[in-house]
Amino acid sequence: MTTDPTQPPSTSASSVSPTSRPAGESHVTLADVAEAARVSLATASRVFSHPQLVRESTARRVREAAQRLSFRPNLLGAKLRSQQTRILGVMLPTLENAVFAECWHGIEQAAMAEGYSLMLVTSGYEAERERERVEYLLRHRVDGLVLTVADATRSAVLDQLDAEGVPYVLAYNQAAEDGMRHSVSVDNRTSASEGVRALIAAGHQRIAVVSGAFMASDRARQRYAGYEDAMHAHGLQPLPAVNLPSHIASPAVHAGAQIGALMRAPAAPTAFFCTNDLLAIGLISELKRLGLRVPRDVSVLGYDGIALGALVEPPLATVVQPNADIGTQAVKHLLARLHTVAGRTAAPVTLLPHGLRVTGTVAAPPDTTTNLP
Amino acid sequence: MTTDPTQPPSTSASSVSPTSRPAGESHVTLADVAEAARVSLATASRVFSHPQLVRESTARRVREAAQRLSFRPNLLGAKLRSQQTRILGVMLPTLENAVFAECWHGIEQAAMAEGYSLMLVTSGYEAERERERVEYLLRHRVDGLVLTVADATRSAVLDQLDAEGVPYVLAYNQAAEDGMRHSVSVDNRTSASEGVRALIAAGHQRIAVVSGAFMASDRARQRYAGYEDAMHAHGLQPLPAVNLPSHIASPAVHAGAQIGALMRAPAAPTAFFCTNDLLAIGLISELKRLGLRVPRDVSVLGYDGIALGALVEPPLATVVQPNADIGTQAVKHLLARLHTVAGRTAAPVTLLPHGLRVTGTVAAPPDTTTNLP
DNA sequence: ATGAAAGCGCTAACAA
DNA sequence: TTGTTAGCGCTTTCAT
Numbered sequence A, B: 001m002t003t004d005p006t007q008p009p010s011t012s013a014s015s016v017s018p019t020s021r022p023a024g025e026s027h028v029t030l031a032d033v034a035e036a037a038r039v040s041l042a043t044a045s046r047v048f049s050h051p052q053l054v055r056e057s058t059a060r061r062v063r064e065a066a067q068r069l070s071f072r073p074n075l076l077g078a079k080l081r082s083q084q085t086r087i088l089g090v091m092l093p094t095l096e097n098a099v100f101a102e103c104w105h106g107i108e109q110a111a112m113a114e115g116y117s118l119m120l121v122t123s124g125y126e127a128e129r130e131r132e133r134v135e136y137l138l139r140h141r142v143d144g145l146v147l148t149v150a151d152a153t154r155s156a157v158l159d160q161l162d163a164e165g166v167p168y169v170l171a172y173n174q175a176a177e178d179g180m181r182h183s184v185s186v187d188n189r190t191s192a193s194e195g196v197r198a199l200i201a202a203g204h205q206r207i208a209v210v211s212g213a214f215m216a217s218d219r220a221r222q223r224y225a226g227y228e229d230a231m232h233a234h235g236l237q238p239l240p241a242v243n244l245p246s247h248i249a250s251p252a253v254h255a256g257a258q259i260g261a262l263m264r265a266p267a268a269p270t271a272f273f274c275t276n277d278l279l280a281i282g283l284i285s286e287l288k289r290l291g292l293r294v295p296r297d298v299s300v301l302g303y304d305g306i307a308l309g310a311l312v313e314p315p316l317a318t319v320v321q322p323n324a325d326i327g328t329q330a331v332k333h334l335l336a337r338l339h340t341v342a343g344r345t346a347a348p349v350t351l352l353p354h355g356l357r358v359t360g361t362v363a364a365p366p367d368t369t370t371n372l373p
Numbered sequence C: 001a002t003g004a005a006a007g008c009g010c011t012a013a014c015a016a
Numbered sequence D: 001t002t003g004t005t006a007g008c009g010c011t012t013t014c015a016t
Helices: A031-037 A042-050 A056-068 A076-082 A098-113 A127-139 A156-164 A188-201 A219-233 A254-263 A276-290 A323-339 B030-037 B041-049 B054-068 B075-080 B096-112 B127-139 B156-164 B186-201 B218-233 B253-262 B277-289 B306-309 B323-339
Strands: A087-092 A117-122 A144-147 A170-173 A185-188 A207-211 A271-274 A299-304 A316-320 A349-352 A355-356 B085-094 B116-123 B144-147 B167-169 B181-184 B207-211 B271-276 B299-304 B317-320 B349-352 B356-359
Touching: A031 A056, A031 B218, A031 B356, A056 B096, A076 A271, A076 B075, A087 A098, A087 A127, A087 A207, A098 A117, A098 A276, A098 A323, A098 B096, A117 A127, A117 B096, A117 B116, A117 B253, A127 A144, A144 A323, A170 A323, A185 A188, A185 B075, A185 B096, A188 A207, A188 A219, A188 A271, A188 A299, A188 A316, A188 A355, A207 A219, A207 A276, A207 B116, A254 A276, A276 A299, A276 B306, A299 B041, A316 B030, A355 B181, B030 B054, B041 B054, B054 B096, B054 B253, B054 B323, B075 B085, B096 B116, B096 B277, B096 B306, B096 B323, B127 B156, B144 B323, B156 B167, B167 B207, B167 B323, B181 B186, B181 B323, B186 B207, B186 B218, B186 B299, B186 B317, B207 B218, B207 B277, B253 B356, B277 B299, B277 B306
Parallel strands: A087 A117, A087 A144, A144 A170, A170 A185, A185 A349, A207 A271, A271 A299, A299 A316, B085 B116, B085 B144, B144 B167, B167 B181, B181 B349, B207 B271, B271 B299, B299 B317
Antiparallel strands: A316 A355, B317 B356
């Protein structure tokens, strides 16, 4: 398979014997292929990049030679020369939250379909790491970026990207309508508001919000604003957010105390709105540990619509984002930007439709004033 | 920041004015930096790759020039020339299963620590896509691969990798002790056996296995073998595996019928061993839908130890794999291989310790013979 | 339709 | 310690 005796010896003093190559490195270059096919390097190159420029019979000869020699193009050379890598950089906070894993799926799908490769880095919601990881991607000369930052309103990395004119599209972060940043997301505020309205419609009045650490993310804040909207619209008093340590809803040891105290208080909430599904799942288990039944004693509404939410019992009520589609659209949007000659690509901010899944963990509030048995 | 008037005009006819560069592309090359710092290209290069070879005062001058010009090295050039990319290819089945997301975390951590970048692709457990995606990585001239294949015992992609001598380390797939493939995993068979023994110790005798579609994965088969071991060791009759459609335990509509029938049968199982946690979570919700209480009526044991399992209520009993560590060790092992001069790196197969979390969803079996109320 | 030649940005001998 | 000089593998004018 490696050596083919039927192959006539090349005219020039072809020196490289196949066996002299280090194992694991097919050091077959396009030049080798060209020589084997008795065409010039340029023609061989064209066969793969601009097939229409070369006669079919010639092309076939080249392709056969390539096959015979197990030629594998070295994309590095191509990219260096052509000054475009066809690599997209992707920065997500973490993959351990299924939201982003699902989004990645969409991103990969779209990129593959368009012949782009991906370089993925995660930031862990840390600003410093965001900078570092993006710099990293930039050094690889990615053509553009799809990224989710912790807080788009105060992001050093975004400012830098803007300053350098690097093309990027935000995913999940919802850019200001009047700004010049491009983003693909749902309408966080509106969708959250709708979710909370559904809670109110179910009869709840004392609704608390559970959010990640100090609402460090812009989305958490936007969703909280949506909560306030809904509460105010119904003449209800918004409660200050309960901040839980991590987005990943850690073993909830600390959460336990906080939630326990809250539920024992005179006017304990009858429903919770969590700014993401993981938090919701963690909260529910904490509530159960407290001896409360969900949704009979307390209702819980999440946000994200991760697949897993539908698998738990009762199924998690939640505001559903089209996670994979957010990824897909972000890539498409970015590619559109890249392929447009520095022109305006329609609207910079795309708002995808959200959904509401109000079942399972949401029910009417109990009659009692205090919930603990 | 871009132009610095204090900078003396360069000696040669330096033509490129900063403003002539296209926005978003810092076309500052090492040559520009060298010129600005009044050293040769080689010296400038050395400042970044082999700092010890250049006088500190010179190095500082170069670094300052680089800073001033916002020089960003083009890794493509470096990689092309040096013939090593310091990029590792990673292929995982999917990120939507938290097992792999957690593993990715370990991989990224380890790679970053060693100054390696990563290129991630997912295969969706499809053999054809495995080939295609790996070819893709190879064209990018990754230095090596960390990958999980659906079935290592019959893998076209692994055969190809072996034939070409590409360095790789398997994650999760457990290579044969006597083979020459490198892998990092837990001992699937032993750990599964231990899990099932714990079920038996709790008093269960009729234990069923729930696995993904047709046990297409080698791990599912190894774990089933472990189940058989445990059953035989106690003189119990292993049951044929219940195959559920997807690894991702889809809305379990089909599963419903299967599980329902099984539980209504005369000698219904009192416990289930699922070959992964997602399956277990899906199964539990199905069981609850059938009116069965877990663990009072039926016990469920998972496998994987994903973080989410500890968050649900009751917490999922499971065989715990050190997911992040599997990733970390796989990278370290691969790097060791890469840096060894074609030498043997100790043992090719690494077995990491597993754990057992037998709580929550596992309890003693009920007394009744049939479980449905 | 094909070929010759000039690099893309960087590193690594080899000199000095 | 620093500079000179070749390329790495490929694409792409510019000729023919």
